Each structure stands twice: as C-alpha cells, then as structure tokens.
Amino acid sequence: MTPLKERLVQLEVLRYNPDTDTEAHFQRYEVVCQEEWVVLDALNKVKADIDPTLNFRWSCHMAVCGSCGMMINGEPKLSCHAFLRSYEGVIRVEPLAHFPIERDLVTAPDDFMEKLKRVKPYIIPKEKKPISEGEYKQTPAQLMKFRQYSMCINCMLCYAACPEYGLTPDFIGPAALTLAHRYNLDSRDGGRLARQEVVATHEGVWDCTFVGACSEVCPAHVDPASALQQMKITSSIDWIVEHLIPGGKS
Amino acid sequence: MSRNPLVREVPPTTWFFRHPRYLRYMSREITCIFIAAYCVMLVVGLQRLAAGPAAWDGFLLALRSADSIVFHLLALAAALYHAATWFNATQKAMPIQIGEDFVPGSVISGAHYVAWAVLSIAVLYFAGAF
Ligand code: SF4
Ligand code: FES
Numbered sequence: 189m190t191p192l193k194e195r196l197v198q199l200e201v202l203r204y205n206p207d208t209d210t211e212a213h214f215q216r217y218e219v220v221c222q223e224e225w226v227v228l229d230a231l232n233k234v235k236a237d238i239d240p241t242l243n244f245r246w247s248c249h250m251a252v253c254g255s256c257g258m259m260i261n262g263e264p265k266l267s268c269h270a271f272l273r274s275y276e277g278v279i280r281v282e283p284l285a286h287f288p289i290e291r292d293l294v295t296a297p298d299d300f301m302e303k304l305k306r307v308k309p310y311i312i313p314k315e316k317k318p319i320s321e322g323e324y325k326q327t328p329a330q331l332m333k334f335r336q337y338s339m340c341i342n343c344m345l346c347y348a349a350c351p352e353y354g355l356t357p358d359f360i361g362p363a364a365l366t367l368a369h370r371y372n373l374d375s376r377d378g379g380r381l382a383r384q385e386v387v388a389t390h391e392g393v394w395d396c397t398f399v400g401a402c403s404e405v406c407p408a409h410v411d412p413a414s415a416l417q418q419m420k421i422t423s424s425i426d427w428i429v430e431h432l433i434p435g436g437k438s
Numbered sequence: 439m440s441r442n443p444l445v446r447e448v449p450p451t452t453w454f455f456r457h458p459r460y461l462r463y464m465s466r467e468i469t470c471i472f473i474a475a476y477c478v479m480l481v482v483g484l485q486r487l488a489a490g491p492a493a494w495d496g497f498l499l500a501l502r503s504a505d506s507i508v509f510h511l512l513a514l515a516a517a518l519y520h521a522a523t524w525f526n527a528t529q530k531a532m533p534i535q536i537g538e539d540f541v542p543g544s545v546i547s548g549a550h551y552v553a554w555a556v557l558s559i560a561v562l563y564f565a566g567a568f
Pocket of ligand 1: 339408
C-alpha cells in the first residue's frame with residue numbers, strides 16, 4: 189500500500205464570539221492534513237489539535253445532511269464535499285453568506301426555517317379519502333415529474349449564493365419556493381392555489397431575477413432556478429386567466 | 439445562553455463584484471440598455487418617415503454615419519448575447535416530459551435557435567435581401 193500523502197494546509201477562518209466580539213475577524217491556522225481530505229476534515233483537525241474553541245456544524249460527512257455549508261474561497265460549499273486537493277495556497281473559510289453569524293462558522297438558519305413553513309411543504313390532498321380505500325397511487329412518470337425537486341437537503345447554499353436574497357431578505361428564496369413547486373407538481377396534491385398566496389407575490393417568485401447562482405452551487409442538482417422560472421409561468425397564466433378572460437378564475 | 443447573532447450587510451451597489459457569476463448576470467442585464475436604445479431609434483425613424491421624404495432622407499443619412507455604425511455593431515452584439523442567454527434559459531423554464539423521461543435541454547434550446555434562424559431568414563427575404 190502506498191503511504192498517504194500529507195500536506196501542510198493553511199486555513200483562514202472567520203471567527204466571531206457573540207459573548208465578546210462586535211465584529212468578526214480572520215484567524216490563521218496551519219495544520220498537517222492528508223492529501224485526500226476535505227475542508228471539514230482540516231477543520232476537525234484544527235479543533236482536535238490546535239483550537240478547541242472553533243465552532244462549526246456538521247453531521248453526516250457524506251453530503252447528505254446539509255449541515256456543513258460554508259463559504260470556501262468565496263463559494264458556498266458543503267465543507268465535507270470540498271476536497272483539499274482542489275485548493276492551492278491559503279483556504280479562506282467563512283460562514284454561509286446572507287445569514288447572521290451565530291458563532292464562528294455557525295449561522296442562524298431561523299429565517300430559512302420560517303420561510304420553509306410558509307410554503308406549506310407537505311401534501312394537501314386533492315380529496316381526502318378514508319384509510320380503508322388504501323394508499324394514494326402514483327405512476328413512475330408522475331414521480332419523475334417532481335423527483336428532482338424533492339432531492340433538496342436544506343443546506344442553504346442556494347441562499348448564500350443568491351444576491352437577491354442578500355439584498356432583499358424578505359425574498360422567500362430558492363429552496364423554499366422550489367419545495368412549493370415540488371408539491372405543486374405532485375399528482376396527489378391539490379394545494380397549489382393555497383401556496384400561490386406566498387409563491388405568486390413579490391416576496392415569492394417575482395423577487396427572483398434569474399441570476400441562476402442557486403442552481404450553479406446546489407450540491408444535490410435540484411436546479412432551483414428552473415423551478416422558480418416554471419412557477420413564474422404558471423403564476424402569469426393564473427393572472428391572465430383571472431384578469432383577461434371573461435368569467436375566468438384561477 | 440443568550441444569542442447575539444452578527445448580521446452582515448450586503449453592499450447594495452458593489453455586490454456584483456463579489457463573484458464572476460454575478461458579473462455575468464449583470465452583463466446579461468446591461469444588454470437591455472442597447473435593446474431599449476435601438477427601439478427608441480426605430481420609433482424616431484417612424485416619426486421621421488411620417489414627417490416627409492426630406493426628414494426620412496436625413497434619418498437615413500444619419501444611420502450611415504460612423505457613430506451610427508458603431509452603435510449598430512454594439513447593439514447587434516448585445517442582442518445576440520441577450521438572445522443566447524434567453525434561449526439557453528428556455529430549457530429551464532419549459533421542460534418537456536415524455537413518459538418518464540425529459541426531453542434533453544439542448545433539444546429545447548436548439549429548437550429555439552432553429553426557429554430564430556428560420557424567422558431571421560424570412561425577415562431578410564421579405565426585406566428583399568435575396
Ligand atoms: S436547493 Fe440545493 S442548494 Fe438549495 S438548500 Fe436545497 S440542496 Fe441546498
Ligand atoms: S456533514 Fe452532512 S452534508 Fe456535510
């Protein structure tokens with residue numbers, strides 16, 4: 189077996205202590221890592237060997253739980269999926285942009301959680317049927333219609349990438365709106381009109397100017413930008429039916 | 439433990455320098471200035487046409503000036519770039535599902551390019567270009 193290659197990694201990490209600091213500042217660490225490690229491994233090594241006060245979130249270490257999102261050299265990334273070999277020189281690690289910093293690399297996701305709730309991200313059955321009538325069936329084609337949009341891991345990288353969310357914090361934002369779309373497209377669901385009250389508003393899809401950054405950074409290939417553009421089309425059709433077609437109602 | 443989260447403001451006028459993808463976005467948006475300017479020019483042309491032959495000839499002469507040719511080249515480049523970004527976006531906005539599979543995005547965008555070419559040739563034909 190060939191021995192694992194080691195590398196001295198320099199990290200520049202944004203630190204903020206809510207008990208003592210009024211501003212965040214960068215702190216430099218140098219740590220010996222294995223060449224095939226990810227940035228999260230380097231942070232864990234720093235925490236274990238150099239500075240136990242460093243705070244960051246993670247859980248699965250396999251790009252599934254969505255809790256380790258950070259800005260790495262200015263790009264929103266899952267730190268468990270950001271390989272050290274992709275970076276040269278000093279690696280700059282900051283908390284996710286556009287979210288308040290709770291402590292060091294830990295951000296406050298409260299706003300995102302609140303917005304998720306507002307889009308009613310659950311199936312609102314078209315017609316309720318008693319359990320005795322069995323399950324709601326779905327064909328593979330009906331599943332494929334929304335499957336991609338159900339792959340979101342709530343990592344919030346898309347919010348950190350979206351300049352619109354940074355400038356207009358009221359914007360419901362990519363992942364939450366995409367989840368609304370996921371349920372709207374579900375053959376078992378009848379809740380689209382109820383969701384439109386949030387979706388077809390300024391804070392909803394109309395704050396989106398189609399920068400497309402969300403889709404570029406999404407680690408789960410959800411493509412939120414496509415969901416939002418599709419919802420703009422259905423919302424426009426609703427409007428035309430309601431306002432321009434006599435007797436039409438959406 | 440009390441919370442004291444640190445909120446970082448996004449600079450409202452310089453944010454797009456933070457990442458190349460934001461600059462790409464701004465370059466797409468800025469193309470609309472040329473397209474709007476071109477529309478204004480067409481409206482002025484109509485107004486000159488309505489004002490009589492002398493006014494119209496003056497307008498045509500102005501179109502042949504060096505400034506006007508530079509503007510046309512810039513507007514053409516902006517329109518081409520704008521159209522390409524738009525056509526590439528269509529595959530996101532208008533997915534087509536057949537059975538379990540989706541038609542590849544390149545086919546949807548490609549169809550728009552084909553329609554564009556056909557319409558452009560038709561316009562050139564009616565304008566007497568060939
Ligand atoms: S849409 Fe993608 S980037 Fe956004 S929260 Fe979901 S998985 Fe993360
Ligand atoms: S630790 Fe779970 S996604 Fe990175």
